[in-house]
């Protein structure tokens with residue numbers, strides 16, 4: 029039995045149907061669409077214009093503020109246009125369109141800098157390299173990684189926590205990454221620990237991935253960084269185990285304060301497995317973030333796969349590659365079924381935060397609508413944040429900001445446990461998410 033301390037949560041069917049599928053490299057697409065907004069923070073500004081020739085890995089967009097991450101060309105080719113294009117957040121975002129040419133150099137292969145050499149480098153320079161590589165949290169949060177690696181002096185950090193829980197049903201990209209690249213991940217952890225100046229790291233993995241646990245335990249015996257310990261912790265399978273707050277509570281028994289509280293308030297930096305790998309590649313190979321692993325899965329896909337995909341590739345191309353049933357598809361979700369975002373078309377790009385593409389069939393999708401709350405209390409029982417989701421959803425439905433805030437609008441982690449168990453099929457998490465977006469938009473307008 030693994031470790032778990034948090035109360036609430038659920039155990040939905042795992043449906044990890046791609047767990048046994050090795051990561052395949054998706055072919056370089058004929059065209060990529062790279063939105064200027066792929067991180068939390070202000071959008072980037074383009075550094076190129078229509079007609080420019082670009083090399084793979086070239087920086088093509090840059091943010092103005094510190095909380096931003098540049099965008100790099102994921103292919104070599106010609107910039108055809110910079111125009112609004114549909115973004116996974118559901119609206120049009122200015123995007124750089126690159127038409128691929130036949131020259132696609134692989135300059136990052138076989139050129140790794142030895143780990144010990146990197147571990148002797150200045151930490152600020154390494155952090156700048158992470159920033160320059162455009163790395164963000166690849167678990168879906170897309171917070172710029174270099175910011176997390178630079179905690180304020182008043183908030184000293186003593187622990188690095190690696191999130192390998194992958195508690196969302198269906199998704200297996202992190203699982204495969206841990207099985208196929210354990211040594212690179214352990215190198216990445218050593219580099220992150222060096223930058224943060226800490227000596228203790230943990231990797232939390234749910235116990236339904238025993239092969240990944242074994243691979244990382246084996247790799248963690250070969251640490252080169254002096255004084256660092258890396259502990260691989262087996263976790264009980266419980267959604268949302270991979271939420272930062274719950275992971276910290278489970279492994280370290282520390283409580284992150286309510287918003288705006290952050291993990292660094294309790295001395296912790298949390299990084300996702302995919303992010304660690306991206307940091308390893310950036311520092312040891314000099315490779316910016318131009319691709320990521322994506323799980324393409326669900327009953328509406330005949331050949332589900334884990335794919336290494338160039339950013340900006342159209343989701344429709346991945347679905348065709350995996351032989352999807354476009355006629356029978358009921359819903360396309362980017363991410364997992366619990367926290368992912370439903371899309372009305374596959375004509376949109378894979379971005380830094382795209383961990384999966386899930387296709388549900390029509391039979392799996394609830395089209396009956398929702399009913400009034402029957403006050404059964406099931407949502408309260410499962411809420412891992414101890415909120416009253418039914419009351420919160422009613423306030424959210426009526427647009428009552430102040431009252432919703434009193435009932436934990438900002439505390440909600442949008443995990444979806446409440447919606448999952450609701451017998452009235454109330455879209456509680458969607459209502460809360462919508463109210464939060466409206467609030468953010470109102471704040472932005474002033």
Ligand code: SF4
Pocket residue numbers: 410411412413414415416417420439440441442443444445446447456457460
């Ligand atoms: S109210 Fe928020 S935190 Fe609580 S179960 Fe629902 S989505 Fe999760």
Ligand code: SF4
Pocket residue numbers: 400401402403404405406407408417418446449450451452453454456
């Ligand atoms: S689970 Fe649904 S029906 Fe039951 S109390 Fe919560 S919102 Fe109401």
